[in-house]
Every structure is written in structure tokens, then in C-alpha cells.
Amino acid sequence: xxxxxxxxxxxxxxxxxxxxxxxxxxxxxxxxxxxxxxxxxxxxxxxxxxxxxxxxxxxxxxxxxxxxxxxxxxxxxxxxxxxxxxxxxxxxxxxxxxxxxxxxxxxxxxxx
Amino acid sequence: xxxxxxxxxxxxxxxxxxxxxxxxxxxxxxxxxxxxxxxxxxxxxxxxxxxxxxxxxxxxxxxxxxxxxxxxxxxxxxxxxxxxxxxxxxxxxxxxxxxxxxxxxxxxxxx
Numbered sequence: 001x002x003x004x005x006x007x008x009x010x011x012x013x014x015x016x017x018x019x020x021x022x023x024x025x026x027x028x029x030x031x032x033x034x035x036x037x038x039x040x041x042x043x044x045x046x047x048x049x050x051x052x053x054x055x056x057x058x059x060x061x062x063x064x065x066x067x068x069x070x071x072x073x074x075x076x077x078x079x080x081x082x083x084x085x086x087x088x089x090x091x092x093x094x095x096x097x098x099x100x101x102x103x104x105x106x107x108x109x110x111x112x
Numbered sequence: 113x114x115x116x117x118x119x120x121x122x123x124x125x126x127x128x129x130x131x132x133x134x135x136x137x138x139x140x141x142x143x144x145x146x147x148x149x150x151x152x153x154x155x156x157x158x159x160x161x162x163x164x165x166x167x168x169x170x171x172x173x174x175x176x177x178x179x180x181x182x183x184x185x186x187x188x189x190x191x192x193x194x195x196x197x198x199x200x201x202x203x204x205x206x207x208x209x210x211x212x213x214x215x216x217x218x219x220x221x222x223x
Contacts, residue, residue: 033210039179042215043201056210091155099144099163101211102154 004104006092009024009079021107023092024073029102031095034067034077038088041058049075053099082111114139118203118214125192126222133217135202136184142204145178145185150199159200160187182185192221 013019020070024037025032033048047057051067064083069075079086087110095101115138125131138144146161150198162185164167169176173192178185185204189196199218203211 043213045210045212048210097208099161099205100146100158103157105155 004092004094004102006090006104006107009105010109010110011109012112013082015083015111016081017111018078018087019082019109019111020072021077021090021092021109023077023104025075025092025094026096026102027073028096029094030097031101032069032075033093033095033101034075035093035103036088037091037092043091046077079109082109084111086110114204114206114209114212116144116202116212116214118202118217120217121215122218122220124220124222127192127194130186131189131193131196131219131221133187133200133202133219134184135186135204135214136182137204137212139178139184139204139206140183141143141206143207144205145176146203147174147176147187148201148203148213150201151215152198156201189219192219194221194223197221 007022028076034046036044052069067077075093089106089108091105091106092104118135143164147159148156149159152155153213160171160176162178173190175188199216201216202214205211
């Protein structure tokens with residue numbers, strides 16, 4: 001299995017632009033999570049899905065952030081408009097419903 | 113909700129010495145406690161985990177202990193090697209709720 005696949009791996013964008021991060025979970029995993037990692041706040045859960053349904057989005061910082069999971073093999077996290085404080089590493093992770101979660105390689109976002 | 117505190121934030125040890133990282137959690141119903149290792153520029157990867165019905169678990173040079181009464185758990189690395197240098201995260205969860213992570217410990221093993 002290729003593991004959790006994220007794209008893009010690196011993105012540099014200008015303030016105000018729309019950013020779309022993509023994730024393909026491990027096949028057969030029922031849970032998908034989006035985390036944001038910064039030096040100051042560590043790993044923060046933004047939102048998670050179970051069987052493609054958003055369960056808890058209380059970690060989404062603002063209305064500028066949105067996430068979708070149209071099918072079991074694809075999810076997006078969108079930031080519109082982006083701001084410099086959104087610069088972080090965004091990790092997608094998936095889980096088969098047991099306790100272990102598996103992270104993707106991350107998307108390194110820089111907003112200038 | 114769950115809150116996980118992790119100490120220390122940075123730790124330097126000489127190669128061959130032991131390293132200990134400690135975490136406390138707030139939700140007494142939490143029942144799963146994994147530890148992740150994140151090397152520079154890489155993803156966090158699970159290195160060991162423990163469930164609430166077990167007090168200690170070992171895997172070669174790493175071990176985790178859990179004290180449910182005190183609501184704390186620790187990671188122990190013995191005979192540290194330079195390749196152990198990384199950021200280590202503890203986490204906790206209750207049932208099917210998502211993992212809540214500590215802020216991480218940056219471990220440096222000095223050769």
C-alpha cells in the first residue's frame with residue numbers, strides 16, 4: 001500500500017489566493033483526519049470524517065477554511081482567502097477505525 | 113475535552129544514555145496512548161502504543177509506562193543512538209474520538 005498520499009508537497013502562494021490541499025487515504029480506512037502543525041501550537045486537529053461524513057469540524061479556525069470528502073478515496077482542504085498566518089504543515093491521516101492513525105507526508109504551505 | 117501536556121519540550125542526552133519523556137492527560141476515560149516519532153521534514157510515525165488495561169509495554173530499546181491513577185504515561189528510550197534524534201509526540205484518546213497530541217519533545221542525541 002502506498003500509504004496516505006497528499007498533494008501538493010510544497011506550496012508557496014500570495015496572500016489572498018485560494019489554496020487547495022488534497023488527500024488520498026489508505027484504501028479501506030473509514031476515518032480521515034486533517035491536522036495542522038506549527039511550532040507554536042503543535043499538531044492541531046482541524047476536522048475529521050467517518051465514512052465520508054464530517055463528524056467534528058470544531059478545530060477549523062475560521063470560515064476561510066473548508067473541507068470536503070466526496071468519496072472514500074479523496075478529500076480536500078481549502079483555504080480561501082489565504083493569509084500569512086495560515087503558513088504551516090498540513091497533515092492528512094487515515095485510520096481503519098482502530099486506534100492507530102497513519103499520516104501522509106504533509107503539505108508545506110507558505111503564504112507570503 | 114481531552115488535554116495532553118508533554119514535558120520536556122527539548123531534551124539533550126549523550127549517546128548511550130537513557131531518555132525519558134513524560135505526558136499527562138486530563139480525561140480519565142482515555143484508553144489509548146500512542147507515541148509518534150517525527151524526523152526532520154518527515155511525517156509522524158507510530159513507534160509504540162499502550163492501552164489502558166496494560167501498565168507497561170516494551171519493544172527493544174523503547175518502553176512506555178502508564179499510570180492510570182495519576183493520569184500520566186512516559187516514553188523511555190535506552191542506549192540512545194544518534195538516529196533517535198527527532199521530535200516525539202505523545203497522544204491520548206477515548207473510544208473512537210480523535211487523538212489529542214502533546215506539543216512534542218525535541219530529542220537530541222549527542223555523539
